[in-house]
Amino acid sequence: VQALPYLMEFPYECAEQTFNRYFANALAAHIVSLSPQVKQIFDQWAHTDTAALLSNLEKNPELKSALLEETPWVMEARTETEQKHRIARLFETHKLAKEGRSNLETLAQMQLPEGGFPWFKGMRSDRYITQYIVTGLGRLQQLGISPAEQNKTDQIIKKALTYLDRTLKADYDQLIKENVKLDQQHINHLHIQYLYLRSFFANRPVPAASQKAFAYYKEQAAKYWTGFNPYMQGQIALALHRNKDATTPSAIIASLKERAIIHEEMGMYWKQTNPGYWWYEAPIEAQALLIEAFTEVAKDTERVDALKIWLLKQKQTQNWKTTKATADACYALLLQGGKWLDNQPEVTIKLGAVTINPGSEQSEAGTGYFKHRIAGREVTPEMGNIQVQISGNKEAQAVSWGAAYWQYFEDMDKITPAATPLQLSKQLFIERHTDRGPVLTELKDGNELNVGDKVKVRIILKADRDMEYVHLKDMRAACFEPVNVLSGYRYQGSLSYYESTKDVSSNFFIDYLRKGSYVFEYTVFVQQRGYFSNGISTIQCMYAPEFSSHSEGTRVYVK
Numbered sequence: 001v002q003a004l005p006y007l008m009e010f011p012y013e014c015a016e017q018t019f020n021r022y023f024a025n026a027l028a029a030h031i032v033s034l035s036p037q038v039k040q041i042f043d044q045w046a047h048t049d050t051a052a053l054l055s056n057l058e059k060n061p062e063l064k065s066a067l068l069e070e071t072p073w074v075m076e077a078r079t080e081t082e083q084k085h086r087i088a089r090l091f092e093t094h095k096l097a098k099e100g101r102s103n104l105e106t107l108a109q110m111q112l113p114e115g116g117f118p119w120f121k122g123m124r125s126d127r128y129i130t131q132y133i134v135t136g137l138g139r140l141q142q143l144g145i146s147p148a149e150q151n152k153t154d155q156i157i158k159k160a161l162t163y164l165d166r167t168l169k170a171d172y173d174q175l176i177k178e179n180v181k182l183d184q185q186h187i188n189h190l191h192i193q194y195l196y197l198r199s200f201f202a203n204r205p206v207p208a209a210s211q212k213a214f215a216y217y218k219e220q221a222a223k224y225w226t227g228f229n230p231y232m233q234g235q236i237a238l239a240l241h242r243n244k245d246a247t248t249p250s251a252i253i254a255s256l257k258e259r260a261i262i263h264e265e266m267g268m269y270w271k272q273t274n275p276g277y278w279w280y281e282a283p284i285e286a287q288a289l290l291i292e293a294f295t296e297v298a299k300d301t302e303r304v305d306a307l308k309i310w311l312l313k314q315k316q317t318q319n320w321k322t323t324k325a326t327a328d329a330c331y332a333l334l335l336q337g338g339k340w341l342d343n344q345p346e347v348t349i350k351l352g353a354v355t356i357n358p359g360s361e362q363s364e365a366g367t368g369y370f371k372h373r374i375a376g377r378e379v380t381p382e383m384g385n386i387q388v389q390i391s392g393n394k395e396a397q398a399v400s401w402g403a404a405y406w407q408y409f410e411d412m413d414k415i416t417p418a419a420t421p422l423q424l425s426k427q428l429f430i431e432r433h434t435d436r437g438p439v440l441t442e443l444k445d446g447n448e449l450n451v452g453d454k455v456k457v458r459i460i461l462k463a464d465r466d467m468e469y470v471h472l473k474d475m476r477a478a479c480f481e482p483v484n485v486l487s488g489y490r491y492q493g494s495l496s497y498y499e500s501t502k503d504v505s506s507n508f509f510i511d512y513l514r515k516g517s518y519v520f521e522y523t524v525f526v527q528q529r530g531y532f533s534n535g536i537s538t539i540q541c542m543y544a545p546e547f548s549s550h551s552e553g554t555r556v557y558v559k
Helices: 004-009 015-034 036-047 074-085 093-110 127-142 150-177 189-198 208-227 230-242 248-259 283-298 301-317 323-335
Strands: 261-263 267-269 346-351 354-356 386-391 422-434 437-442 454-463 467-475 480-482 488-492 495-501 505-513 516-526 530-535 537-541 548-550 554-558
Touching: 015 093, 015 127, 015 323, 093 150, 127 150, 127 189, 127 323, 150 189, 150 208, 189 208, 189 230, 208 230, 208 248, 230 248, 230 283, 248 283, 267 301, 283 301, 283 323, 301 323, 422 467, 422 537, 422 548, 422 554, 454 467, 467 530, 495 516
Parallel strands: none
Antiparallel strands: 261 267, 346 354, 346 386, 422 437, 422 454, 454 516, 467 505, 467 537, 480 516, 488 495, 495 505, 530 554, 537 548
């Protein structure tokens, strides 16, 4: 819900984002009509509980290894906070109606005489953008959301469908003209998108001139669905299900179930080896579409809720990337599966003999978020046994999550490595020149260094999910002087980051960390003799500080 203002505030005037402003307006009005208590929560955020409207980058500063002001992301935090502060105004009923009419009018002006939409004014018709907009209007219609102006919406849909039906017929006519073998595969992603959007408009039948082309591509979809990714397979299943195909949609859902990964924490999702840059390879939009498919075709609420968990977990550690992704995610989360928005589960936490009840805590309106501190002198070993009990309506059980932090002082050398969704290990290598060229020798306990030695610091990083705004801090022994003393953006080992060198540490700020393993290195020189603590490396997702890890502590001896 807090993501909706992002759709409203996006600055560019292209057709897709003009439509998404209208889409956000319509969704907001629908949510208020379905759940009036949501409006009360927004008013509470705006006037009393303003901490709810802070960016995740600004929350819980005491748990973070770097102050926000020390990172390159200060402006991102301010922007997200400002968007959230506008949320109460977004949900004002009179403003929703006015903004809806305005955005619809702008959209109608952008539609070209032939019925297609350009990406930006002055461009020619874009088939994908047109199909995307008409799909969105179809979704609103299916949800029973009354448009701001029914006549104008009908005109937009009628003109666009005429253009798209004509374009599909042109594709089929071209195949006939080229005398191709029609039983081979000739269906592509745009044709599948067309079949999916057309399934929203059973009350507007395909014109006679395009019927043959429509039947051909429908038959192609049923025959060749196995060659497409889960996103396209979900669209095919929905399109054929709405066109009364009794067998193919069930086969697609059965196949998707077999290939799905089900994880207790991450929910249900599909392995995507190459997210790619094409619209049909977008992971957030794909998950949202598959939620719709499992809701409508499989009617499987349990799996739908597991699919929604994966979408939420993406938002926990990063932003949804685009207006398109945000619109699709909001549509899927708010309007499919269990009624999470209406449900307010109560979570009771037991730490050994100590019980923490949310009823006695000051919790955030709407989200139920609260934070409980326990002083160090009150901590006992039994508190390491943590139990969580959730009460509430089981049929509409919302997801809850939390984190426990233990902060304490310890000698650097005695710190052992931590294993979390982020894993970090650190190695030191002495680089010496030989007849065969430079040779790296790992520095182990008992090895000695000399003043002037060149040492390579190697950090191996593993992440089990995509994350944004990641801070890696590598502490250095006092005898080491880094080669890179100037801050700046760097690229190494398929990872781009901003490097900032301090007196006692090197800091790496990673905008976007994809799931996987990474190795990157930097060079230091030995400057003085002695016995030094080399400190540890720590890494933390600033957007979700519960995701943090560190390496073990080591010592170095310079003779």
